[in-house]
Amino acid sequence: MSKSSFWINERWNFKTRHASIILNFMVWFVLLTVVTLVSQILLKDAKTYNMAEYSAQVIYGQTILAVIVNLVIAVGMAIEAFGWMNNISQVDMYKSVPVKESARFAYINLNSFIIYVGGFLVNLLLEIVLLAVNNSMRGNVCIYLFYLLAISVASFVSSYAISLIAVFLTGNGVLAFMGGMFLNLVEMILLLMWNLAKMLFYSGYDVSDLVTENYIGLFTPVCMAANSIGHLSEERMVGYLKATFTTRMIWVDLLIILIQAVVYMALAYGLYKRRYANVAGRRIVFEMAKPVIEIAILTVAGFAAGIMMEILNGRQVAIIVIIITVVIIHVILLMIMDSKIHFDVKGIVSLVLGAGLAVLLFVYPAYDLGGFKSYVPDVSEIEGYSVIFNYDSSESYYNLADDHIEDVQSEVYLLDDVVVTDKETIKAFTDIVSEAVKNDDGKDNLYENLRVKYHLKNGRTKYREYHISEALYEKAFKVTYDNMQYRQGINALEYNRNIVEKFANEDGVSWNSAIGYYSIKKAGKHETYEKEVYEKLYEALSADMMDRSAEQVLTTVPLGRIDLxxxxxxGPYRGNYVYVSQPIYSFDKRTMAIIADLHWDEMPEPDYSQITRIDIDKTHFYMEDDDEYSDQLDSVVFDDPEDIKKIVEAAYSDEVNLDENSSFYLDYNYTGTIVTGENGGLYTGIYFGRDNVPQIVLDAFNKSSKQ
Amino acid sequence: MIEIKGVSKKFDKYLAIDNISINIVEGIVFGLLGTNGAGKSTMLRMMSGVYKPTKGNIIIDGQDVYDNPEAKKLLFFVPDEPYYIQGGTPGDMANYYMTVYENFDKEYFFQMLEKFGLDSKRPMKTFSKGMKRQLSILLGLAAKTKYLLCDETFDGLDPVMRQAVKTLFAAELSERDFTPIIASHNLRELEDICDNVGLLHKGNIVMSQEMDMLKCNLHKLQVVLKNEADEERLYKTFDVVAGEKHGSLITLTINGNRSCIERLIADYDTVYAEVLPISLEEIFISEAKGVGYDVKKLILD
Incomplete structure (x- = not known):
């Protein structure tokens, strides 16, 4: 076929694609042009900065919608492009004319691409014009538009190639549509079901969802586009959108999508060549493909039925339900594929295999056949481990980017980057975890969650969340906290030091230091904006943090918190900040010395006369008949001024409860409320340290229980 | 020349064409005959490169036809149910074929459309079945290909149109290198147009011969003998393919040329004797009987 006749055929084919051209254009007209127009009208009065930010958010949303819309467009366009192969009259015409099959395949697909890109680009240009007219084409908007284009086009090409496989495997439009959607979504469906299964069966044991590198699919464009959108999302900061052209992960995602497209297109071409004309009108074209399709659908359907039964608390009958579901779906598939119900050896083999795989997929996590929950790697396999104790959700770690300071998600940082590699520590830690697993510490409701990431020597990582007794949890904390590598890693002041030092001599930077005490007796807050105080406290506190021992942290109630x-x-970093809030202990000598110099340790006595009464609650834990723990509250009211004074002297404000290590040193059996004001209308929550509950409180409850 | 060499076609387990070999020479009208399901359409689709033979080759002027545009440029396939572009007009169809057949004669096509009373701008969905048939034949002729493959093409044409199309074929045959290959189950339709015929039955070729040769070597003898005792001798004298008797009238289908039969019957004392030409239908009945095929099911209009 000469080049000229290729383009003549290409142009002719273009004339037969009116439906795709119009629908594709209309979809993008609504999604890109109309949505942008409406959003720009709504943002008309916004400030310039916000305008760009909001526009970028709208484009981000359009990218997500584009991937979903692409799926339908790709399947529809593939069916329209090669739907003629399901009609013997069209096959007679097109296959008898002097056109090479490879050339026909090429120009039809080229047209699909041109139709898609044409409709998309025209509306993207309209969107750009609208943004420019509204003065929103600035900053990150261009980058977000670029990613919208790149992700959309890449995911379309791959989705379209997968859809072609469905078109060539089936003999009518309806089945091709169902097949196209199935092939595009099967990985996503399986992953969603698998994650759902993990949530159901490994509840509290899996922390893989905490990490942004979480694997969410590799083989289908829908999953990969979701990955790239996820990576784009990571570039966003709270209240400030940021993305760059150098976001490596997105480029990797796009590359993978394009590799998928090439592989699927090659597969589709193979099927196209093997799909001889005489199969026009058949339901399933390749007999060999039938059992594969059937087993895949039966497995997914059966597994879904099992998951549903688990949600409905019906694990006992789940396997029976899976088998019934598989049989029903098998009959439906027979009707769809063969128009009749019949049983032959091949069908029975498919049925048995589909049911077997579905049961296996269900039973594997349900009965933990892989030993997921009890997995502790051998010490010899471990390069290092990361662990989160009493996670503090406040963002304390920051990275310096080109034009902004970005928050680091603490959980991600702690699990990915704070790695303990000392062999003895690893051994001690895994011994403790193994003991918890051996004891089956998760068998009742009284346990702590220990989140661990093992960094293995083979380069892989494993996440686990163990249920562990309080005693072993404290042991694990001691072992880890006393490791200097860990303490250095979690030290937010050290982590942020390069940023603080960069701005140390810059103009237009304010330095705020403050202390807030936990003790009710010392209620109040000292604060200063002196840079020198900030710097002194920064250095002293950082050094003290490195000198603390696990034993001290476990047994000592902090005096309060220092905020820096x-x-x-x-300048260009305007509006950015580094905020660190850390507990301060009486044994932090350097810091305490500065506090004393500042007279921040001096506080006026509280006005006891304002306190109307103190209500103390005692929580009793007890085992119910079904081996589940429950709690019950007893309350005692203290209104004697002497009792009130004794309680206040021992009590901590409820801010102490926010401290990351509070579970170690607070006694949660006794909690209370200070009621102030003439009418008793103001309430303040209070806590007590372990072994520091006032005797009058203990006596009162002893007396109460005897009565 | 179209060379069909040991061609078989299997659809899953069903063998539609079984090891057929025929040569179709140029410049003749070739009739491909057979009952419904005999494999005529399958054969034509393989010849036009729509189907790939499971076994064997189909060579058109020295080139294998399957997925070979150079070979396909030499042929135009008019299928049993031609496809018409949705919402299109005859003009649209011509435009399409112009993109794939470089010799497509647009002027000839529109002249013929006018002669056949077909409006080139009228949507084809408003055409009757017969009009669509006429259109597809005109498209095939306008493509000016060497070979025109027609599948049940004359079905749906009224006798006047049928004759008109035959006239067009004759004109093309006289003007250029043109070889129509016409598949049909209607023997009488092809009798006056085909130069060569091939008979397909259950995927096998029963026979393939020149029409004149067939007609020259097979005749029908109708005779009334004065002496009934001569009847047995009659069967021994002639190479009788088939015979029947109604009253005293004996009708025999005999292998042999006309003069030889006339000379031999002259030795008998007859009341009435006449040697008659045989119809295509009768030829096939006799030939098929010879190879054990029951061709009585051939549909005769």
Whole structure:
């Protein structure tokens, strides 16, 4: 076929694609042009900065919608492009004319691409015009538009190639549509079901969803596009959208999608060549493909039925339900594929295999056949481990980017980057975890969650969340906290030091230091904006943090918290900050010395006369008949001024409860409320340290229980 | 020349064409005859490169036809149920074929459309079945290909149109290198147009011969003998393919040329004797009987 006749055929084919051209254009007209127009009208009065930010958010949303819409467009366009192969009259015409099959395959697909890109680009240009007219084409908007284009086009090409496989495997449009959707979504469906299964069966044991590198699919464009959108999302900061052209992971995602497209297109071409004309009108074209399709559908359907039964608390009958579901679906598939119900050896083999795989997929996590929950790697396999104790959700770690300071998600940082590699520590830690697993510490409701990431020597990582007794949890904390590598890693002041030092001599930066005490007796807060105080406290506190021992942290109630806040008020980093809030202990000698110099340890006595009464609650845990723990509250009211004074002297404000290590040193059996004001209308929550509950409180409850 | 060499076609387990070999020479009208399901359409689809033979080759002027545009340029396939572009007009169809057949004669096509009373701008969905048939034949002729493959093409044409199309074929045959291959189950339709015929039955070729040769070597003898005792001798004298008797009238289908039969019957004392030409239908009945095929099911209009 000469080049000229290729383009003549290409142009002719284009004339037969009116439905695709119009529908594709209309979809993008609504999604890109109309949505942008409406959003720009709504944002008309927004400030310039916000305008760009909101526009980028709209484009981000359009990218997500584009991937979903692409799926339907790709399947529809593939069916329209090669639907003629399901009609013997069209096959007679097109296959008898002097056109090479490879050329026909090429120009039809080229047209699909041109139709898609044409409709998309025209509306993208309209969107750009609308953004420009509204003065929103600035900053990250261009980058977000670029990613919208790149992700959309890449995911379309791959989705279209997968859809072609469905078109060539089936003999009519309806089946091709169902097949196209199935092939595009099967990985996503399986992953969703698998994650659902993990949530159901490994509840509290899996922490893989905490990490952004979480695997969410590799083989289908829908999953990969979701990955790239996820990576784009990671570039976003709270209140400030940011993305760059150098976001490596997105480029990797796009590359994988394009590799998928090439592989699927090659597969589709193979099927196209093997799909001889005489199969026009058949339901399933290749007899060999029938059992594969059937087993895949039966497995997914059976597994879904099992998951459903688990949700409905019906694990006992789940296997029976899976088998019934598989049989019903098998009959439905027979009707769809063969138009009749019949039983032959091949069908029975498919049925048995589909049911077997579905049962296996269900039973594997349900009965933990892989030993997931009890997995502890051998010490010799471990390069290092990361662990999160009493996670503090406040963002304390920051990275310096080109034009902004970005928050680091603490959980991600702690699990990915704070790695303990000392062999003895690893051994001690895994011994403790193994003991918890051996004891089956998760068998009742009284346990702590220990989140661990093992960094293995083979380069792989394993996440686990163990249920562990309080005693072993504290042991694991001691072992880990006393490791200097760990303490250095979790030290937010050290982590942020390069940023603080960079701005140390810059103008337009404010330095705020403050202390807030936990003790009710010392209620109040000292604060200063002196840079020198900030710097002194920064250095002293960082050094003290490195000197603390696990034993001290476990047994000592902090005096309160020191906040160190650096705010940038001018220049390109305007509006950014580094805020660190850390507990302060009486044994932090350097810090305590500065506090004394500042007279921050001096507080006026509280006005006891304002306190109307103190209500103390005692929580009793007890085992119910079904081996589940429950709690019950007893309350005692203290209104004697002397009792009130004794309680206040021992009590901590409820802010202490926010401290990351509070579970170690607080006695949660006794909690209370201070009621103030003439009418008793103001309430303050209080806690007590372990072994520091006032005797009058203990006596009162002893007396109460005897009565 | 179209060379069909040991061609078989299997659809899953069903063998539609079983090891057929025929040569179709140029410049003749070739009739491919057979009952419904005999494999005529399958054969034509393989010849036009729509189907790939499971076994064997189909060579058109020295080139294998399957997925070979150079070979396909030499042929135009008019299928049993031609496809018409949705919402299209005859003009649209011509435009399409112009993109794939470089010799497509647009002027000839529109002249013929006018002669056949077909409006080139009228949507084809408003055409009757017969009009669509006429259109597809005109498209095939306008493509000016060497070979025109027609599948049940004359079905649906009224006798006047049928004759008109035959006239067009004759004109093309006289003007250029043109070889129509016409598949049909209607023997009488092809009798006056085909130069060569091939008979397909259950995927096998029963026979393939020149029409004149067939007609020259097979005749029908109708005779009334004065002496009934001569009847047995009659069967021994002639190479009788088939015979029947109604009253005293004996009708025999005999292998042999006309003069030889006339000379031999002259030795008998007859009341009435006449040697008659045989119809295509009768030829096939006799030939098929010879190879054990029951061709009585051939549909005769």
């Amino acid at each position: 806040n650096m705010n940038i008020n001018e």
